[in-house]
Amino acid sequence: MLLHTHISETQDENDQIFAKYGKTPTQWLESLGVLENHVLAAHSIHLDEADMRIYAKRNIHASYNPVSNLKLVSGRMPYRTLREHGVQVSIGTDGAQSNNSMDLLRDLRTGALIQKLAENDATLFNAREMVRLATIEGAVALRLDGQIGSLEPGKRADYIVLDTKSPRLVPLHRESLSNLYSTVAYSACGADVRDMAVNGKWVMKDREILTMDCDSVRNDAQEASEYLVLHSARA
Structure with missing residues (x-):
């Protein structure tokens, strides 16, 4: 367990x-x-x-x-x-x-x-x-x-693709793996993620979420937040 x-x-x-x-x-x-x-x-x-x-x-x-x-x-x-x-x-x-x-x-x-x-x-x-x-x-x-x-034969293909044109990731030193690790660890942030796959299927492509209506989710979250603030103040 x-x-x-x-x-x-x-x-x-x-x-x-x-x-x-x-x-x-x-x-x-x-x-x-x-x-x-x-x-x-x-x-x-x-x-x-x-x-x-x-x-x-x-x-x-x-x-x-x-x-x-x-x-x-x-x-x-x-x-x-x-x-x-x-x-x-x-x-x-x-x-x-x-x-x-x-x-x-x-x-x-x-x-x-x-x-x-x-x-x-x-x-x-x-x-x-x-x-x-x-x-x-x-x-x-x-x-x-x-x-x-990790990306290995037999495992699920879960991975992200970073936008190497992002100013944070330029210049990108491809000559060694250690430099690429350093770029990910010290320069990248969530805003640099361009694509994402889960179990080999795209869930985000070119920064567009493919599995949900983002506007609807944002609106629901805002409404829920305002409701909680209002009712907690009354309590």
Whole structure:
């Protein structure tokens, strides 16, 4: 069974759990047997050495949510230390309430820069590693790496096409794969995605969504937002 939860997102969470149970959130969940499942743990910021050993022992997959963590001032995931313990990490956006743009490519760049600065190491989190967090590592976290996450024979053809004419992506250095990874990791954003295929079928072509009426969706979202604001004010 796949279990998704948030663990040690804030110091306040840790303090409350410790005051009530005498354990960190990770150690408390371990004592309950919860971590015997396949766990995807978002945030994973305020972890101590014992917590990280449990993560490694239970093969817990940590989801890095850098922009949300910045906006809420939650803290910084100890990425390097988690990786040194053998913990697998992928990247996520968290929800719209704590990450307004939900732009995974921008979050990827932000997440890398945070770690480089905090560790005072410009070589940390290289571009290829960054792209892996947004692709195959996400698939591993969901136990879907046999189906998606990389372009290989027998897997589903899920991929995006970036507009290489975008000013952000020019000049494009094609002479080495590392340069292409760097362009994706440091220069691209969601607005540069031109086409998208899911399981080999186009769902967006030339920036036109083919699976829904976008105007209708936008109108419904605006109406729902106005309704919620109005009724929450009355409450």
